[in-house]
Amino acid sequence: MTDPGLRERKKQRTRADLQRHALRLFRDRGFAATTVDDIAAAAEVSRSTFFRYFPTKEDVVLLDDVDPLYEAAFRAVPAGTPLLEALRRSMHTAFASLSDEKRALEEVRMDLARSIPEIGAVLRERNTFGVDHVATLVAEAVGRPATDEDVVVFAGVVSGARLAAQELVRRDPGRPYIETFVHVLGMLADGVPLAEVPVGT
């Protein structure tokens, strides 16, 4: 927590500049039509520098200081709360604590994730809500190994809930993503919907 030093501050600023300009360009011209050269030029650094900060063009969308908040909120839920409810509540409180600026950035990221499939895929992969990440978190919370079958399946269901939320937003744009996710998690508390409904006419 000591003074970061000039060098470190410059790096943080360069990284933030690159992301800011990149997201703006993606939004205005589209992802494919924006080249890395364009982004580097807009941020007034060289192409080389771009790739030093972000391994790929997709990664610039992934830079994220929101995910840690969800995690912290989850760990802060009082002991004794049922697992699914704990997850649902931590999503809610973490999102409520975001600044307007962060929330706007989050919106753009989500838009891109929805409109550009590759980005959506990468985002899901590396996000807080990837299966193995949730499994690790949950394992810690309930005091079981992360290899436990129940833990992994629970984590899978949570990831699935997120996929469902994204799909619902995709079909009804304008619907707020986080609230939808929270809502879906609530639905699952009553068991898997439709599981017992008979198929056929």
Add this chain to the structure above:
Amino acid sequence: MTDPGLRERKKQRTRADLQRHALRLFRDRGFAATTVDDIAAAAEVSRSTFFRYFPTKEDVVLLDDVDPLYEAAFRAVPAGTPLLEALRRSMHTAFASLSDEKRALEEVRMDLARSIPEIGAVLRERNTFGVDHVATLVAEAVGRPATDEDVVVFAGVVSGARLAAQELVRRDPGRPYIETFVHVLGMLADGVPLAEVPVGT
């Protein structure tokens, strides 16, 4: 169903050749170390031709004649079967009906999906078990619109179950993928595991 004609047969053979050689090269040298030129050369066609058959290098892994079988099996489940059980059973029967050759091809595809993240992501995206695809299928089976919230959430859970199965296989290589998936679907019939377990020590 009439005679496909020489032209059509040639195309099918070229497509199959490209996939066969590509998967072999991927397995032997790795995905990144195999260039499209290598694949085209092995299949004795030009680079241009490769891209006429497959839009990207990843897509060559996705060519799939197995998915339709799952779908057909699902539609063939007797009316009245509970939805989750119907899905579980159709997975089982469809996989049992595969020829040894197809099953081996399926193995290689699954290996690649597991070891190369980008492929895994694309596979999940376009697979039979993508959320919107399952939602469409389920909507038809239970006679509800595909936009129904319950339908989408159910579809999300099924996709999540598949993610969990993949994760379990990843942590315990050698475990058969399809059987694991079927097993996970069975677990969900009793509700979401751990949902009510309290968090904290």
Add this chain to the structure above:
DNA sequence: GCCTTTCTGGGACTGAGTCTCAAGTGGTAC
């Protein structure tokens, strides 16, 4: 001020993916 460490810019290189055009091959009608 000087020396070391770290960061940047420039340029060369590989490979994916797109496009265009000319030549080849299957289908078909006579």
Add this chain to the structure above:
DNA sequence: GTACCACTTGAGACTCAGTCCCAGAAAGGC
């Protein structure tokens, strides 16, 4: 069989993502 049409292929040029390397600039410690 042959002549014509539609479709398919091969070749080459081009753009852009991503990697590598090296020389010079900037920051930190003394």
